[in-house]
Amino acid sequence: MSAGLDLEQRYRRVLRLLPGYYRDVWAEDMVAAFLDSWLTGDLDDDEAIMEFCRPTWPEIASVVCLAARLYLGGACTPRRYFAWGQAVRRAVLAVALVHAVVSLGTLLLLAWTRHVFSWLPASPAGLVIATPGGFVPPAVWYGVYYAWIVVFVALVLGHYRTARVIAVLAIIPNLEWLLQSQFTGAIASPALGPWAFWVLINLVPVLAMAAFHRDAPPTARWPWLLALPAGYLLVEVPWLAVQLTGNSAWLPDHSGLFCFLVALACLAHAPRALSRKNAGSGVWSLTLTLLAALAGAYRIASISDYRHDPHLIKVSLAELLILALAVALVAPDAARAQTATPVPPSYPQLA
């Protein structure tokens, strides 16, 4: 792969992972430090080292981590990277919010069916809280629901490490269920929808939590915390009401719901995005564009599960069209938010 290159060139190739503004200041010194860690001062040994040695995986990993922190930047990075960092952080919060709202709804329903709220009328006989099953007992699934609420609140309150650890634990049962279902034939093969849900709505947001690093500015707490009960009242309660009145056929599936929610958010944000007077709207536009890409990919992947039902394929395509039209309203503003801008004057000029 890197035949013909010497060790210095191999390190320079690894450092290309870093943003240009950062390389301008630090790359030469980093290369010198990398080589210092190898070279012995003996001419023959050093010649062999330069020719045959390669950057180690831990060294490459440390550069990848640094690159992630810089591209998903904090306040002291160029505006483009700060915009990306903020957009990814908000997109992760939005996905965690959806998980938390669904989890809150499920746990409240569970409490209702177990008569925890004695002042409420008894729950309808047909109302059953179904868990995916498999080797994972229902109690673990309830723990997963609870975990997503904790993950969301921990992210908002700035407990990033706690949120990351709990989120990783929360996505494991779903993976176990998927693997078990695949191997036992419980889900049809190929079933892209469940896998797309796990990869796009579980794994990708957990990986993107890398954007919540030490340099990330604190999250606006109250708007996000209030979004949890608001989301429950505006999405979960109407959803449940439609189900209980026997009109479930009107409800979209998970990926359709994601498309509708993102499309509604784009429409709500469009007046700000289209008015160029709002300088701060671009990061939200970029956030919505990222969420639209996620929802669109999930919708496209899960269409294949309806290959025997032309009507549902048409519904899925209509959802995609609505999402595409809505995101088109905010996409130009998102593009403006990430235009290259100079390094902030506060950035040290060491070179």
Added chain:
Amino acid sequence: MAAKPMTGQAFFVLTALADGPCHGYGIVGEVAELSQGHVKLKIGSLYGVLDRLAVEGLIEPDREEAHDGRLRRYYRLTRDGRRALAAEAELRAATARVVRARLGVAGAEATG
């Protein structure tokens, strides 16, 4: 807004520069020695810390020296860096005194 607490890595890097300027790989060695091998900085991590400390104005470049045909950049503490390191060392020492007192370890009487 309150200043963020200093990380262990930043504390060791500033300490490595306390008695004079040092270059990148020299700092890695100093930190390993100061921490008795507990903190082994990777180069990527080191330059993440140096970048942050430079942005905060706690370190600055001192000079560049040629070594084996390459330039090594030396870094030094700024006045703010020296002040921040002294404050952090005092905080850690006070915490250590409290811990030793609670554990009843010898030397805890120094807490008064």
